[in-house]
Amino acid sequence: xxxxxxxxxxxxxxxxxxxxxxxxxxxxxxxxxxxxxxxxxxxxxxxxxxxxxxxxxxxxxxxxxxxxxxxxxxxxxxxxxxxxxxxxxxxxxxxxxxxxxxxxxxxxxxxxxxxxxxxxxxxxxxxxxxxxxxxxxxxxxxxxxxxxxxxxxxxxxxxxxxxxxxxxxxxxxxxxxxxxxxxxxxxxxxxxxxxxxxxxxxxxxxxxxxxxxxxxxxxxxxxxxxxxxxxxxxxxxxxxxxxxxxxxxxxxxxxxxxxxxxxxxx
Amino acid sequence: xxxxxxxxxxxxxxxxxxxxxxxxxxxxxxxxxxxxxxxxxxxxxxxxxxxxxxxxxxxxxxxxxxxxxxxxxxxxxxxxxxxxxxxxxxxxxxxxxxxxxxxxxxxxxxxxxxxxxxxxxxxxxxxxxxxxxxxxxxxxxxxxxxxxxxxxxxxxxxxxxxxxxxxxxxxxxxxxxxxxxxxxxxxxxxxxxxxxxxxxxxxxxxxxxxxxxxxxxxxxxxxxxxxxxxxxxxxxxxxxxxxxxxxxxxxxxxxxxxxxxxxxxxxxxxxxxxxxxxx
Numbered sequence: 001x002x003x004x005x006x007x008x009x010x011x012x013x014x015x016x017x018x019x020x021x022x023x024x025x026x027x028x029x030x031x032x033x034x035x036x037x038x039x040x041x042x043x044x045x046x047x048x049x050x051x052x053x054x055x056x057x058x059x060x061x062x063x064x065x066x067x068x069x070x071x072x073x074x075x076x077x078x079x080x081x082x083x084x085x086x087x088x089x090x091x092x093x094x095x096x097x098x099x100x101x102x103x104x105x106x107x108x109x110x111x112x113x114x115x116x117x118x119x120x121x122x123x124x125x126x127x128x129x130x131x132x133x134x135x136x137x138x139x140x141x142x143x144x145x146x147x148x149x150x151x152x153x154x155x156x157x158x159x160x161x162x163x164x165x166x167x168x169x170x171x172x173x174x175x176x177x178x179x180x181x182x183x184x185x186x187x188x189x190x191x192x193x194x195x196x197x198x199x200x201x202x203x204x205x206x207x208x209x210x211x212x213x214x215x216x217x218x219x220x221x222x223x224x225x226x227x228x229x230x231x232x233x234x235x236x237x238x239x240x241x242x243x244x245x246x247x248x249x250x251x252x253x254x255x256x257x258x259x260x261x262x263x264x265x266x
Numbered sequence: 267x268x269x270x271x272x273x274x275x276x277x278x279x280x281x282x283x284x285x286x287x288x289x290x291x292x293x294x295x296x297x298x299x300x301x302x303x304x305x306x307x308x309x310x311x312x313x314x315x316x317x318x319x320x321x322x323x324x325x326x327x328x329x330x331x332x333x334x335x336x337x338x339x340x341x342x343x344x345x346x347x348x349x350x351x352x353x354x355x356x357x358x359x360x361x362x363x364x365x366x367x368x369x370x371x372x373x374x375x376x377x378x379x380x381x382x383x384x385x386x387x388x389x390x391x392x393x394x395x396x397x398x399x400x401x402x403x404x405x406x407x408x409x410x411x412x413x414x415x416x417x418x419x420x421x422x423x424x425x426x427x428x429x430x431x432x433x434x435x436x437x438x439x440x441x442x443x444x445x446x447x448x449x450x451x452x453x454x455x456x457x458x459x460x461x462x463x464x465x466x467x468x469x470x471x472x473x474x475x476x477x478x479x480x481x482x483x484x485x486x487x488x489x490x491x492x493x494x495x496x497x498x499x500x501x502x503x504x505x506x507x508x509x510x511x512x513x514x515x516x517x518x519x520x521x522x523x524x525x526x527x528x529x530x531x532x533x534x535x536x537x538x539x540x541x542x543x544x545x
Binding site for chain 2: 018019020021022024025026027028030031032035037038040041044050051052053054055057058059061062065066068075076104108117118119120121122124125128129131132133134135137140141143144147148180183184187188190191192193194195197198199200201202203204205206210211213214215216217218219220221222223226227228229231232234235236238239240242243246
């Protein structure tokens with residue numbers, strides 16, 4: 001990996017991090033550029049192997065498909081998994097399975113960076129409090145812009161440096177690995193995405209019997225030649241039928257709403 | 267219910283749009299453990315507050331201070347909250363009887379419910395559905411259309427939604443939240459529908475993403491049976507991955523295993539299978 005490539009990956013790692021405002025804020029950054037699926041395409045273009053990049057991106061994405069971060073409590077740092085795991089795997093001549101195998105430990109280590117930024121960023125509101133007391137809007141605006149600095153330094157810096165220094169090491173490791181160990185990473189890398197789906201199921205299943213919907217999708221794609229787009233249309237129809245059938249039953253509504261209303265009355 | 271007089275307007279539509287764009291770009295830009303989105307919330311309202319309290323420096327200071335406080339919600343669905351707040355600040359600035367406490371307590375009362383609905387509906391369901399469809403387009407052949415499809419659909423729908431919600435919040439003022447919660451039935455229907463659809467689509471994508479097959483062969487004299495094709499595939503394609511996925515879900519959801527524990531379990535399982543030549 002050349003220095004320029006590593007620097008470019010670092011820039012996109014920053015653009016895909018949580019606090020980046022540049023591209024439609026959290027919508028275009030963290031929730032889009034930061035997704036391993038999109039990172040795979042970007043890294044693939046930078047490293048000159050789009051096909052491998054996209055496949056690796058999709059496989060790493062599966063690992064994190066169920067991740068929601070309520071209140072900023074992050075179970076794993078997707079950013080390092082995406083912008084360090086995928087490039088290292090590609091640069092070393094590996095594929096999706098190697099990217100997944102690298103993504104797992106990296107996502108745990110990356111949490112340190114995430115929590116560090118979350119902590120030091122409290123400096124900016126403290127400075128802004130003083131400006132607010134003076135009625136100094138410009139000061140608050142300046143502090144908001146300044147908050148981009150630690151994010152940029154840490155996100156860009158960590159990804160660029162680790163990619164640049166880590167690529168030759170990973171290459172040597174992968175090329176000298178015993179065949180059995182390589183095979184182990186391949187087997188584990190293909191199985192690990194089960195965790196992403198399990199996490200998603202845990203959140204989505206309001207009642208356990210609803211696992212039947214999941215099984216239905218599994219069987220339709222696994223055992224027939226149906227495409228996922230066709231499945232999505234089919235699933236929409238099922239969802240409508242389900243909601244309509246349920247909606248006709250007499251429902252107990254508005255019990256919570258009445259209580260909430262009091263807050264707004266004066 | 268507060269009825270807001272709509273005759274006195276200081277802010278133009280342009281001012282509101284400006285605040286909406288500031289919100290879309292900067293909502294999470296200063297996120298930190300202490301205030302979360304607090305400072306960004308203040309930053310979003312600043313040009314409007316400067317205009318509203320131009321000749322009232324004391325009020326201006328207090329307004330800045332009250333929006334520097336803790337604020338946290340799901341930023342995308344939560345775009346309605348700064349819209350509502352802006353309408354309330356304008357009403358206060360034009361002399362209506364809206365107390366500081368009411369503005370602050372409205373923000374605080376709304377951020378929880380919108381975080382809950384937004385996280386489960388947008389981040390927990392809508393985004394995984396789009397990602398799943400995109401992954402199915404590219405996981406086997408590396409077709410760049412997969413990620414591009416995701417980017418285009420996600421970005422246009424989410425930026426549009428936030429812009430719409432911000433304006434909706436401003437136009438309806440404090441009534442916006444009311445409409446939202448009165449329509450709980452509709453919200454529930456949308457959430458349930460998306461949930462059902464998501465489960466089916468994600469089941470489909472999971473079947474092509476999680477992979478596991480055995481290379482074990484029964485050899486007895488001249489006869490050999492390839493376990494994978496003769497037994498498992500004959501029962502159902504992708505049977506082993508399904509069992510693994512369901513076991514993973516069972517351990518996580520019903521047995522309360524942490525993700526790290528499951529990762530270790532899968533690594534250990536793969537290791538044993540590889541060493542014994544089963545997989």
